[in-house]
Amino acid sequence: MLTAKLSMMMFLQFFLWGAWYVTMGPYMNASGMAPETIGTAYALGPIAAIISPFFLGLIADRFFPTQIVLGAMHLIGGVLLLLAPLAAGQSANLFLAAVLLHMLCYMPTLGLTNTLSFRNMANPERQFPLIRVWGTIGWIVAGFVISGLKFDVSASMFYVAGASGIAMGAFSFLLPSTPAPSKGKPFSVRDALGLDTLAMMKDRSFAVFVICSLLVCIPLAAYYSFAGQFIGEVGFKSIGSTMSFGQMSEIVFMLVMPLFFVRLGVKWMLLIGMGAWVLRYLLFAQAWDSGGTEHVKWMVLSGIILHGICYDFFFVTGFIYAEKKAKPEHRGAVQGFLVLITQGLGMFIGAKAAGRLVGHYTTTETTSDGVLLSTIAWDKVWLAPALFAAAVMVVFFLFFHDKVKPSVTDVTEHTPEGDTTAEAETAV
Numbered sequence: 001m002l003t004a005k006l007s008m009m010m011f012l013q014f015f016l017w018g019a020w021y022v023t024m025g026p027y028m029n030a031s032g033m034a035p036e037t038i039g040t041a042y043a044l045g046p047i048a049a050i051i052s053p054f055f056l057g058l059i060a061d062r063f064f065p066t067q068i069v070l071g072a073m074h075l076i077g078g079v080l081l082l083l084a085p086l087a088a089g090q091s092a093n094l095f096l097a098a099v100l101l102h103m104l105c106y107m108p109t110l111g112l113t114n115t116l117s118f119r120n121m122a123n124p125e126r127q128f129p130l131i132r133v134w135g136t137i138g139w140i141v142a143g144f145v146i147s148g149l150k151f152d153v154s155a156s157m158f159y160v161a162g163a164s165g166i167a168m169g170a171f172s173f174l175l176p177s178t179p180a181p182s183k184g185k186p187f188s189v190r191d192a193l194g195l196d197t198l199a200m201m202k203d204r205s206f207a208v209f210v211i212c213s214l215l216v217c218i219p220l221a222a223y224y225s226f227a228g229q230f231i232g233e234v235g236f237k238s239i240g241s242t243m244s245f246g247q248m249s250e251i252v253f254m255l256v257m258p259l260f261f262v263r264l265g266v267k268w269m270l271l272i273g274m275g276a277w278v279l280r281y282l283l284f285a286q287a288w289d290s291g292g293t294e295h296v297k298w299m300v301l302s303g304i305i306l307h308g309i310c311y312d313f314f315f316v317t318g319f320i321y322a323e324k325k326a327k328p329e330h331r332g333a334v335q336g337f338l339v340l341i342t343q344g345l346g347m348f349i350g351a352k353a354a355g356r357l358v359g360h361y362t363t364t365e366t367t368s369d370g371v372l373l374s375t376i377a378w379d380k381v382w383l384a385p386a387l388f389a390a391a392v393m394v395v396f397f398l399f400f401h402d403k404v405k406p407s408v409t410d411v412t413e414h415t416p417e418g419d420t421t422a423e424a425e426t427a428v
Helices: 002-018 024-030 035-060 066-090 092-119 124-148 156-172 189-193 195-202 204-234 239-243 245-290 295-305 307-325 328-360 378-399 408-422
Strands: 362-366 372-376
Touching (some): 002 092, 002 156, 024 035, 035 092, 092 124, 124 156, 124 245, 195 328, 204 239, 204 295, 204 307, 204 328, 204 378, 245 295, 245 378, 295 307, 307 328, 328 378
Antiparallel strands (some): 362 372
């Protein structure tokens, strides 16, 4: 019964996110919002990711049972999503405000669901992967539901997501009672942000890893912000379900990742992950440049399926490496710091930059009957992050020389926790 409840919790948690996050960009574009505004919308999640450690540390972990905080945050966040289309009808800024407020409610719940799961498991290493995979399944199902209902560019996606958020909020109160994990303990900004990690930067390879992780997340954000709009313009009608192929491949590569890890080690795993992002963007650029041929869709779909390698080999490997390098008492702080600089700072800069990049390569013209048409040079848009990621990849290859080589046990124990960050973001 407990396993079923926790699995349903994960399913609803990520169904909610997958029901609107992937297709928000196409919806905003169809609503006439500028590329810069779309970039800003996708920068709001990283802002919330930066702020959420303070909320968790100051309030959620100290004063209230976890399931109560989880339920309250989802109820409020669900209502905000229901209001998002109404806000969009008034102005783009009001829409952005609704999205920001929702993300401020949602981002802390990613940590809360993990906390609640771990506190109620007898054997987390064995139980958590089987429970956490239902989150990925929820994201996939959400994509197919949105496409099946033909809500890919419709405001109705927010009604589906908002309703699921309210359902998740109500369900949370049925979860096991989980006392505040840090009740009575003092709050530390250094712990919340993982600032103790800065001392580890004296190790040159670790410093290269941190800097390259930050830098490579800048071009990565372009995928999360604009891939949905791009595949719609290429010709895919079912945007949500098409993007879900990325999460399907993620599950596959999660299963085979340990086999690669023990043979390749940290450096080559990270390089393969970075290389997959470069290849994805080059496939997207070439697909647009090919213009209208049938193989274009296969190139785009191949780029989406690369998500399993892009995410698992880079993010999951990074979390494992950071934990192996840190002292036991600093491991939590190191993981928090890595999330802060990648899913927070890196993705924020990247989303804003992607919006400006798409805006720069957008041309408008007025037809003879007075209709304003906008055209985006997607080949140039995708080439820019491909080159940026390739440059980071070269720097990492030249200057990272750490010999850490985790075991199969390290991979199987850390893969599930690493997965919680990619859906942020992911886009999942």
